[in-house]
Amino acid sequence: MSFTFTPERRAKLDALVTRYPKKQAALLPALRLAEEQAGCIDFDAMEHIAEILDVSPAKVLGVFTFYTHYRRPGTGKFLVQVCATLPCALRGAESVFDRLASELGIGQDETTKDGMFTLKKVECLASCGSAVCVQVNDDYYENITADKVPDLIRQLKEKK
Amino acid sequence: MSLPAYEPVLLKYANQRGMHTLEAYLAHGGYGAAKKALTTMKPAEVIQAVKDSGLRGRGGAGFPCGMKWSFVPPPDRVPGPRYLCVNADESEPGTFKDRYIMEGDPHELLEGIIIACYAIGANTAYIYIRGELVLAAKILEKAVEEAYRHGALGPNALGSGFRVDCTVHRGAGAYICGEETGLLSSLEGGRGYPRIKPPFPAVVGAFGHPTIINNVETIANVPHIIERGAAWFKSVGPSDDPGPKIYCISGHVKKPGYYEGPMGITIRSLIHDYAGGMMDERPLKAIIAGGSSCPWIAPDKIDTPLGFESLKKVKTMFGSAGTIILNDSVCVVDAMWNILRFYAHESCGQCTPCREGTGWLAQIFERIEKGGGREDDIATILDVCDNMRGKTICVLSDAAAWPVQSILDVKNYPDAAIFRPEVEAHIREKKCPMGKHAPAFKEAVRQHGRISPRLVV
Structure with missing residues (x-):
């Protein structure tokens, strides 16, 4: 399967490149555009980006793997990320994670069979004042307790 | 106990719904300070005003902001472009203040950026925002668009003839990109590897050119200093460590969250007056005053004022004001x-x-x-x-x-x-x-x- 940016996204990227004195600086935003288009970033997308930005595919892979927030292939439709760092841990992050794991029937970094949910413990999401914070795709769900987990999952399922 | 008399400065509008638009910002006099700076002041005067105010960086190190700006070498010594990078990679556990400025009052930040760019002679600014903050990035991008349309950003910022371009650059989940040189590496499209200092970014920074990196809250203070003057700023909180401040408090308190007050409120006041007291009335066991990297202090330090100097005296740091409170249930x-x-x-x-x-x-x-x-x-x-x-x-x-x-x-x-x-x-x-x-x-x-x-x- 090969990857090519849609004309709109390609235009967006070309415009972005002009914002920086060096083409290569648009690498992080380019990865975002690929993620937005395909739902995740695979080798084909990386090669495509490398070609556009005049860097080696290895360079793109090196950058991609440094950052944890880009979606890898095989990620479920809803990427559920539970903050497990101290401020959230103090407010029960562990029990929220455990409840999510048992309700979804998956563990850390696993995806449900139907490809709907991927569960992850992550580090600080900068929402310590509304702990426990759970990020699902782009959205923050704050002040989550173990009791609120079934409701959260139901909400997500309805979203489809 | 009661709260000290204080009218919010940084979050005055951010805390109200719907005040993030350009229209709302202009309605309460927005971009007036930038216009004043760009059309009636010289860059050196802007730097002097910020120096006089005593504003210290809000990102962690507490470095005097005006002094940092003055480190940019003059064009005859180092020609070429200058850059401003706004550090919005807020990732220190316990810290979550910048997000609310960006989501609630993005134009306040943009106005600060315009003034800072003018002061240091930078025509380009990048806001490096952490990848997780999708909503804040969207709001900022919209605000940047509005500011261009209004003429606050662009080739002739606010009719001054000075060019300011601003780009929102999203990170992707690496704490290290909050370190200023790691941020630069990431901005340039690489792995977020920090670089050896010296050379300092003010001399050799983004793309090899002089660059100033400031925290969001630091920059958000700038329009207020220009508008109301350095003397006013110095009068807020202790004069040796002054200014409005957003405190973050998390952990075992009744109402964790972000609160704005003058610099120098005590830890006790933050816990009891602002955050409603200890959760379940359980006793305090340890205080992490400024974010997870700060040395812990014992409960008997509860009356220490929160400030860069005062916390140094008790062997800890104010960092990025992310106070984490631990009660006796913690191991x-x-x-x-x-x-x-x-x-x-x-x-x-x-x-x-x-x-x-x-x-x-x-x-x-x-x-x-x-x-x-x-x-x-x-x-x-x-x-x-x-x-x-x-x-x-x-x-x-x-x-x-x-x-x-x-x-x-x-x-x-x-x-x-x-x-x-x-x-x-x-x-x-x-x-x-x-x-x-x-x-x-x-x-x-x-x-x-x-x-x-x-x-x-």
């Missing part, structure tokens, strides 16, 4: 293990002392917590910490060692005397005395040869 070893796991996860891996040290510390604390403590562990830990401090390119390594030393190194941190006995008890009793984790060490060793290697996360 010191368990909490420290959590902090160390974070640093081990976020170490960029360039420097051996940090890459290995953070992982070792996390593993030793895990082992102690799970009942596998050894007599010489504390000595080993302190030895590792000693080898991590001041020996790496950036301070992530130090940031991981500080809290650990603050609970064990009695010689340098008096409050360690309060926390160390609990660690010793773990080792002596070969279990967590508070029962946080059932002893798993022997069993785990029998099954796997060793306990969980690098991290759970």
